[in-house]
Amino acid sequence: MQDIHAYLAEFEDIPGTRVYTAKRARQGYHMNQFAMSLMKAENRERWKADERTYLAEWPMSEEQRQSILDRDYNRMLDLGGNIYFLSKVFSTDGLSFAEAVSSMTGMTFPEYRDMMNNGGRSPEGNRSIKGGY
Amino acid sequence: MARITAGVASSHIPLLGVAVDQGKAGDDYFSPIFKGYEWTKEWEKAEKPDVVILVYNDHASAFDMKIIPTFAIGCGERFKPADEGWGPRPAPDVEGHPDLAWHIAQCLILDEFDMTIINEMDVDHGLTVPLSMMFGTPDAWPCKVIPLAVNVVTYPPPSGNRCWALGEAIARAVESFPEDLNVQIWGTGGMSHQLQGPRAGLLNREWDNKFLDLLIGDSDAARHIPHIEYLRETGSEGIEMVMWLIMRGALGKATKCLHRHYHIPCSNTAIGHIVLEPIT
Numbered sequence: 001m002q003d004i005h006a007y008l009a010e011f012e013d014i015p016g017t018r019v020y021t022a023k024r025a026r027q028g029y030h031m032n033q034f035a036m037s038l039m040k041a042e043n044r045e046r047w048k049a050d051e052r053t054y055l056a057e058w059p060m061s062e063e064q065r066q067s068i069l070d071r072d073y074n075r076m077l078d079l080g081g082n083i084y085f086l087s088k089v090f091s092t093d094g095l096s097f098a099e100a101v102s103s104m105t106g107m108t109f110p111e112y113r114d115m116m117n118n119g120g121r122s123p124e125g126n127r128s129i130k131g132g133y
Numbered sequence: 134m135a136r137i138t139a140g141v142a143s144s145h146i147p148l149l150g151v152a153v154d155q156g157k158a159g160d161d162y163f164s165p166i167f168k169g170y171e172w173t174k175e176w177e178k179a180e181k182p183d184v185v186i187l188v189y190n191d192h193a194s195a196f197d198m199k200i201i202p203t204f205a206i207g208c209g210e211r212f213k214p215a216d217e218g219w220g221p222r223p224a225p226d227v228e229g230h231p232d233l234a235w236h237i238a239q240c241l242i243l244d245e246f247d248m249t250i251i252n253e254m255d256v257d258h259g260l261t262v263p264l265s266m267m268f269g270t271p272d273a274w275p276c277k278v279i280p281l282a283v284n285v286v287t288y289p290p291p292s293g294n295r296c297w298a299l300g301e302a303i304a305r306a307v308e309s310f311p312e313d314l315n316v317q318i319w320g321t322g323g324m325s326h327q328l329q330g331p332r333a334g335l336l337n338r339e340w341d342n343k344f345l346d347l348l349i350g351d352s353d354a355a356r357h358i359p360h361i362e363y364l365r366e367t368g369s370e371g372i373e374m375v376m377w378l379i380m381r382g383a384l385g386k387a388t389k390c391l392h393r394h395y396h397i398p399c400s401n402t403a404i405g406h407i408v409l410e411p412i413t
Contacts, residue, residue, distance in 0.1 A: 016332030036197040083329040084193040091218040120336025127365040
């Protein structure tokens, strides 16, 4: 049987990546369920009319609420968000997947798109923090 | 008797569904992608499968965080395209094959795979995009489809080895179904892509092609690739490739490659597609 502690520890060694572990899934449960609620048109309308009031209905930390209001996707991931659920937030904002993804990379959307069209980000040096390969 | 005659694998990027639905498949960006599926479209017309067992993952459409089944099999009569937040795709409803699906579910459970049985759910781009890529835009899909949803979002997803073994068990189940049916199994998702964090946009042509190589012939090395290798080499969403191993496992000891296609990029993702035949 694989050791769960060793299995999880390795995930911390991947640069620029938050693996959606049980710990994150628990921390971000209400944040992700909030995002899922935007699948319904009537909820989207209420959300757009007053974001802060809508968020107050969900038992989240103030940090989590603020990260959503700021559309700070890296911060949302840190606080337990998962990109597939959070995609309901950026879809409601009218952003494409690629544009929302680019906001996490420190690049502008055109820069990110150029990188993708030129073969994407290389795995070279991006596989391991400790190993540097 | 029913038999598995072929395996197909393909990426299931939502943007491809948009391209099909908006008639953009022939434009400069998309045509190199769609050209790689033309061979398969013609081949499928000749093969005329009765049923496709379609392995895919749901992307926060049918399942939210309330219930997270590791392996779920769709046993319903019919599945509608999901509204993923911008209205359902204008694709045909997916017709199930409840007799075969329930037969497989029962066999798998006796074979010690404790499946979740789903009678009602909508199916998202993970399932409908591969149907569009292989069958184009018909008024009705030309075969029945058994959805097989795998959790590859919340960790840990099933191991590659478990996926391969599930494929082997599915093949045994299909072979014990008394009706004469031509069954294909499709594995979808991948290839390299990462949709989150500062490392987003990672693609790995070399690793993806090595993975495609491993699906051909009599090697079973791919079943032992650990999760951490997918994560490091192919990005956080590259883990979807474990679903291809269910398809490969169902084809038995050895396979022959009939067709293969690889293209970078489509949106954030590397497109991979392969058609395999079991060597008996």
